[in-house]
Amino acid sequence: MFAAPSVSAFNPPRRILMGPGPSDVYPQVLAAQSRPTVGHLDPLFVAMMDELKSLIQYAFQTRNEMTIAVSAPGSAGMETCFVNLVEPGEKVIVCRNGVFGDRMRQNVERIGAEAVMLDFEWGTAVDPEVVEAALKAHPDAAFLAFVHAETSTGALSDAKTLCALAREHGCLSIVDAVTSLGGVELRVDDWGIDAIYSGSQKCLSCVPGLSPVSFSPAAVAKLKARKSPVQSWFLDQSLVMGYWSGDGKRSYHHTAPVNALYSLHEALRLLAEEGLENAWQRHRDMHLLLRQGLGSMGLEFVVAEQSRLPQLNAVYIPQGADDGAVRKQLLDNYNLEIGAGLGALAGKAWRIGLMGYGARRENVALCLRALAEVLN
Ligand SMILES: *Cc1c(COP(=O)(O)O)cnc(C)c1O
DSSP: OOOOOOOOOOOOOOOEESSSSSSOOOOHHHHHTTTTOTTOHHHHHHHHHHHHHHHHHHTOOOOSSSEEOOOOOSHEEEEEHHHHOOOOEEEEEEESSHHHHHHHHHHHHHHHOOEEEEOOOOOOOOOOOHHHHHHOOTTTTOOOESSHHHHHHTOOOOOOHHHHHHHTTTOEEEEOTTTTTTTTTOOOHHHHSEEOOOOOTSSTTTOOOEEEEEEEEHHHHHHHSSOOSSOOTTTTTHHHHEEEEEHOOOOOSSSOHHHHHHHHHHHHHHHHHOOOHHHHHHHHHHHHHHHHHHHHHOOOOOSOGBOSSSSSEEEETTHHHHOOHHHHHHHHHHHHEEEOOOGGTTTTEEEOOOGGGGOOOOHHHHHHHHHHHOOO
């Protein structure tokens, strides 16, 4: 026998999460998660799942039949899109303007497909002119992949224009909307997005660990026409849909994370109640309030104004400030978490998130007061 470790119950303090995610979770969402667990084929649960699907469709602004929440975090949503659609030997144009574009490359290469990389300076948006030239130079490319909201830098790219270009050149678009969903304008059907994935823990303010994804009819046709089986059994959407597609013939695929799905249902219900456009506006309003305060403290944004994300504010660390010490004081003295810089911006920038439930006045005020006190 190994001795039983002596451990007491884990009781975290209530932090205020203003980093790049996870974001502050709505109290109602936390409450939803603690409701009684029911069987994942229970008729009541199945009815909840039908509602959940329509809520995800609303958040994405799509009628796509193949719209589900993957039972894993945003990274698994990314992988779901790539492994289901891209086959070995195919060519994918991948835009890289931060950390997450590079993860797309890694997904493509692990499939045995070819990633044509388009690099953009960190902190800038993907340039549609560069993308158009690449689409012309690679008429054999099957996909265009890009990150709508680059969380590593705070840059927003023009998904509408990029997806239109992809379609014009016979490519399917794969879009990372992990940080954009619920925080900025996003219209899957209107913009002709073919495959999109998001995450529960950013602007939806749900608990981490779920990834809403949606495939257009063209993406579904591509999946159905595959020559090789999807390399991942768990993420193979042709199998998962057996569980998500109703009509009383739901079959077991994996045990759904029942309670986590209650929380996503509640988070999306709150988003629907607020209204998508109101949520977008609230993120914008809170960003402007924060920007004003940061500006008067002399902090400078990494991203130029026209492509700045309201929900992820990357600012340069001021001269003389100790990155780690400042963040530690914010956490220890104010229970406030802000994000460190990532990749090329590590040690150079802070990332202040205003995501979902976190995008409200008292958070902005606390963040500005705490930063001012710590920096003095
Ligand atoms: C957070 C994030 C991811 C990864 O999501 P996880 O839930 O951490 O796996 C992917 N892309 C972007 C743009 C993100 O911000």
